[in-house]
Amino acid sequence: MRIRASVAAVTGALALSAFAVPAAHADGAASAYRTEAVKIVKGAHAAAGKQGVKGVRGGTPYDLNVTFSQFKVAKAVKVGTTNHVATTVTYTLTHGADVDITADDFLNGPYLYKGSFDTPDNMLFGDLPATCKVVTDTTAKCTGKIDIYPADGELWNSDAGGWKGGALAIAYNGQDEENPDLSKVGLADKGGLGSTLLQRYSRQTVNASPEPVKKGRTITVTGALTRANWEDNKYHGYTKQPVKLQFKKKGASAYTTLKTVTTDSKGNLKTTVKASADGYFRYSFAGTSTTPAIDSTADFVDVK
Incomplete structure (x- = not known):
């Protein structure tokens, strides 16, 4: 009401x-x-x-x-x-x-x-x-x-x-x-x-491919940042937002930021990096006053 x-x-x-x-x-x-x-x-x-x-x-x-x-x-x-x-x-x-x-x-x-x-x-x-x-x-x-x-x-x-x-x-x-x-x-x-x-509750996804990949080859990391729409009760892309692409080498304890990527007009993310070592990729959104911070789940990539 x-x-x-x-x-x-x-x-x-x-x-x-x-x-x-x-x-x-x-x-x-x-x-x-x-x-x-x-x-x-x-x-x-x-x-x-x-x-x-x-x-x-x-x-x-x-x-x-x-x-x-x-x-x-x-x-x-x-x-x-x-x-x-x-x-x-x-x-x-x-x-x-x-x-x-x-x-x-x-x-x-x-x-x-x-x-x-x-x-x-x-x-x-x-x-x-x-x-x-x-x-x-x-x-x-x-x-x-x-x-x-x-x-x-x-x-x-x-x-x-x-x-x-x-x-x-x-x-x-x-x-x-x-x-x-x-x-x-x-x-x-x-x-x-x-x-x-x-x-407005937020969601963040990530997908790094190909998996596995040869060392030195290009990895494409995609994802999407969405948030709750209280007027139609659905999730929509959060546009033009800076999101950090982070990587944690296998065996390491913390993530490091590789670059910042901006969501497009539909909230999607896409960027590329060079394969260097086995590890985990994630997207990390810092949040705003209207939308909470959110980290995606980690996506592991096996580097041959």
Whole structure:
């Protein structure tokens, strides 16, 4: 489910859809979280001058006395074309003495957003709220996940690159979750807590031929660098990218770089070298902010 910013009018309103998970990926409890949070979001929009929402009484959530710190997320998250990807986020939640974070109707969780906090281009959340371990009367250590389903159209290729981290908390305070009085519901929402790279998963191949080959003869080394396309769920060539051709002599412990080759308009690689000794060839891509580094498997050539 892709969350667009075009309907956002209130800071943090979109973030409340943290529990608005695709029903196909959520158990019954998670589906309930989605329903509840959507009502809060619509209520917040109504308070910003939009049309009211049936089943939600008036009012806006009050500022919940909760803050977030020590937000930690992976430096990079690699996402392919179809497989579900989950990355763990940890943070410290600090709250006032009047906030009961152990209540059944207290929810909190991390999220990632692309672009600005007020009007993000896209947002990603976990299937379930975070779990927290109480440390003191006013602090807890929390762990949550960001769940990504590329096959469901959650991402566009333009989403690759830098994302920021945020966290939110909702306290229903015993309100009827089917028809809450929003003025009695607490909300805390904070962005800019951390950062990560969301990258299009990459693949690298290599083939050195002929095999075997006489010493001094020419070896042709081909390959292809491809990366995930989040819009058609296929892999396409990554064009005009520098890739290192590396060689490791049989018995050696490390590769040496022979030359740098640039991928063509289809992501293909092709170059030649002279056969000198038995060994392994590979292509090595250093990566970019949108695409992770990748080494091909090694291709052994027997030199006679």
